[in-house]
Amino acid sequence: MSDKIPVRDISTDPAVGQHDPDTATVTQEMYAKRKHIYVREIHGLFQRVRRSANWVLMALYFIIPWIYVDGRPLVLFDLPAREFHIFGATFYPQEFVLLSWLLIICAFGLFLITVFAGRVWCGYTCPQSVWTWLYIWVEQITEGRRNKRIKLDKQPMSFDKFRRKLAKHVIWLLIAFATGLAFVGYFTPVRSLALDFVTLSVGGWALFWVGFFTLFTYLNAGWLREQVCIYMCPYARFQSVMFDRDTLIVSYDAARGEPRGARKKSLDHRAAGLGDCIDCELCVQVCPTGIDIRQGLQYECITCAACIDACDNVMDRMGYPRGLIRYTTERALEGGKTHILRPRLIGYLVALLVMVGLFAWAVTDRSTLEFDIDRNRNQLYQMTQEGRISNVYTLNVRNLDNQDHTYRIILDGLPGITLVGNDEVSVKAGGSTLHTIQAVVDLEAIERPSHEIAISLQAVGDDSISEQREARFIGQLRE
Numbered sequence: 001m002s003d004k005i006p007v008r009d010i011s012t013d014p015a016v017g018q019h020d021p022d023t024a025t026v027t028q029e030m031y032a033k034r035k036h037i038y039v040r041e042i043h044g045l046f047q048r049v050r051r052s053a054n055w056v057l058m059a060l061y062f063i064i065p066w067i068y069v070d071g072r073p074l075v076l077f078d079l080p081a082r083e084f085h086i087f088g089a090t091f092y093p094q095e096f097v098l099l100s101w102l103l104i105i106c107a108f109g110l111f112l113i114t115v116f117a118g119r120v121w122c123g124y125t126c127p128q129s130v131w132t133w134l135y136i137w138v139e140q141i142t143e144g145r146r147n148k149r150i151k152l153d154k155q156p157m158s159f160d161k162f163r164r165k166l167a168k169h170v171i172w173l174l175i176a177f178a179t180g181l182a183f184v185g186y187f188t189p190v191r192s193l194a195l196d197f198v199t200l201s202v203g204g205w206a207l208f209w210v211g212f213f214t215l216f217t218y219l220n221a222g223w224l225r226e227q228v229c230i231y232m233c234p235y236a237r238f239q240s241v242m243f244d245r246d247t248l249i250v251s252y253d254a255a256r257g258e259p260r261g262a263r264k265k266s267l268d269h270r271a272a273g274l275g276d277c278i279d280c281e282l283c284v285q286v287c288p289t290g291i292d293i294r295q296g297l298q299y300e301c302i303t304c305a306a307c308i309d310a311c312d313n314v315m316d317r318m319g320y321p322r323g324l325i326r327y328t329t330e331r332a333l334e335g336g337k338t339h340i341l342r343p344r345l346i347g348y349l350v351a352l353l354v355m356v357g358l359f360a361w362a363v364t365d366r367s368t369l370e371f372d373i374d375r376n377r378n379q380l381y382q383m384t385q386e387g388r389i390s391n392v393y394t395l396n397v398r399n400l401d402n403q404d405h406t407y408r409i410i411l412d413g414l415p416g417i418t419l420v421g422n423d424e425v426s427v428k429a430g431g432s433t434l435h436t437i438q439a440v441v442d443l444e445a446i447e448r449p450s451h452e453i454a455i456s457l458q459a460v461g462d463d464s465i466s467e468q469r470e471a472r473f474i475g476q477l478r479e
Contacts, residue, residue, distance in 0.1 A: 036153075037226060039136050040146040040285040044309025050123065054130045062178065065185035070402070072430065077187050083430065089363070090400050090430040092370065101359050108355060112348040114239050117248040117327075122235070123304030128228050131179070131221035132288060135172055142168040146285065172222045173214070180213030226289040230300050240299055245331040246339045250303050252283075252294045252325050253333065260294075265318055276320050283307035283325060293325055368401035369467045371457055380474045389475040390420065390440045397435060397457065399427035406460045409437060413453030414473060415445045424460065439473060446475040 067074040069088060076085045084091040091098065113121055122129055143149045143164050155161055184206060185193055193210075196202035202210075220228055229236060243249070257277035263269050269276070277294070284292045286306040291298050293307045311325040329338045376392040384390055399405050406426045411417045418440050425435040439453070451473045459465035 037290040038146045038150050039288050041140055042286040042306055042310045046305035047309050053124050057130055062182050065182055065190040088402055105355050108352045112352055114242045115345050115348055119239055119303040122302035132225050135221040138171045139168055172218055176214040176217035179217045180210040183213045184209050229289055229302055236299055246329050246342055248327050248329060249297055250301060251328050251333055257324050276324050280314055282310040286310045369465050370398040372396045373469050373471045388440045388442055390438050391473050393437050395435045397425055397427050398432040402429050404428050407457040408460055410456040411439055414441050414451055417441050450474055
């Protein structure tokens with residue numbers, strides 16, 4: 001360890017460049033100006049799948065807030081009442097652990113899909129992509145196809161250009177408003193909310209939130225578009241670390257396509273030394289993020305497969321086999337065999353199945369009766385005219401069932417403890433109520449200043465519904 005590291009002077013080596021601050025020039029800009037992307041419409045198998053999925057998801061999003069079952073909304077997150085109605089079941093803030101479980105399950109589901117099929121979630125079901133494609137569709141209706149839109153933007157303002165732009169933005173804003181109204185409709189009854197807008201009697205907070213989501217839908221889907229996917233979405237940044245060589249990705253087969261070049265259809269391109277790629281750049285023009293998939297896998301790729309459909313259409317016209325751009329894996333491109341079942345994928349799958357099973361058990365095994373006890377702290381105890389000791393409690397009873405119930409109140413824990421007044425409380429389905437009770441005990445039964453008692457609720461006519469809570473009974477020791 002005492003030997004010195006040999007040092008060699010390389011300043012005189014002609015192969016090593018010298019940095020001269022006086023002559024050095026900056027060639028890389030820190031900020032790149034955004035280049036507007038004019039997405040070309042394309043048809044094909046994957047676009048039919050994507051459009052079908054998009055329409056179904058949007059229909060569900062807009063329709064669900066309007067669906068009522070037995071007079072109750074199918075999905076409503078009633079924050080003021082602290083009640084969350086989800087597909088006939090009512091949840092309360094105390095059950096937020098279930099929501100946490102559900103979010104964790106969704107995260108693991110996304111991890112599983114990413115390991116198996118890459119960023120396919122972004123291409124087919126992500127709300128940003130769904131609304132962006134919808135806005136592009138409106139753009140094509142109002143301004144025409146890609147070349148016409150490019151030509152229109154280069155033209156000076158005219159009546160035709162003004163009316164086309166105006167129609168596009170009006171439709172964009174209407175879609176954004178419907179999106180905002182539907183979103184707020186998940187938190188307040190959408191029927192009354194829509195009626196308030198029609199009658200111009202909407203409240204301040206509802207107006208703010210509908211306006212907020214209208215504005216951001218308009219900006220995200222109409223103006224920002226691919227900027228959200230590339231620069232703002234955190235998933236785009238970490239999804240690549242879950243890829244492996246067997247992950248399904250959209251890839252260009254360079255071994256088959258290169259060297260690329262234009263040619264006549266009748267030309268024997270192999271004999272001419274060309275690959276199958278005719279360098280038409282349709283795969284670039286149809287990409288919603290504007291990337292060239294022929295440059296390899298890039299994090300901007302949302303795996304929507306628009307480039308696959310565009311390339312397959314070109315291959316059909318040229319009489320070449322499909323699949324120059326296709327869903328494949330890195331291992332398959334290298335000539336190997338893709339391993340579908342692999343440790344990471346199996347691990348995510350097992351974890352997901354276990355969590356789904358536990359979540360299903362927790363939901364189905366949850367009690368439909370919940371209640372809390374609040375003892376009157378203003379007065380520890382009272383002496384009745386008969387010389388007995390009484391404590392007052394307030395019960396907050398919540399009926400989580402879909403049916404109305406009447407619960408019988410039962411006291412236990414002290415000899416001779418009785419309940420003064422009504423020993424039953426009725427609660428409507430999915431509702432809650434406060435009920436005050438008075439527990440009375442003979443003075444002779446008190447042996448300590450504080451006793452532990454049990455307060456139970458038993459549903460009348462249904463022995464399977466019952467809950468018990470512990471409480472403290474404060475009293476005066478007999479002299």
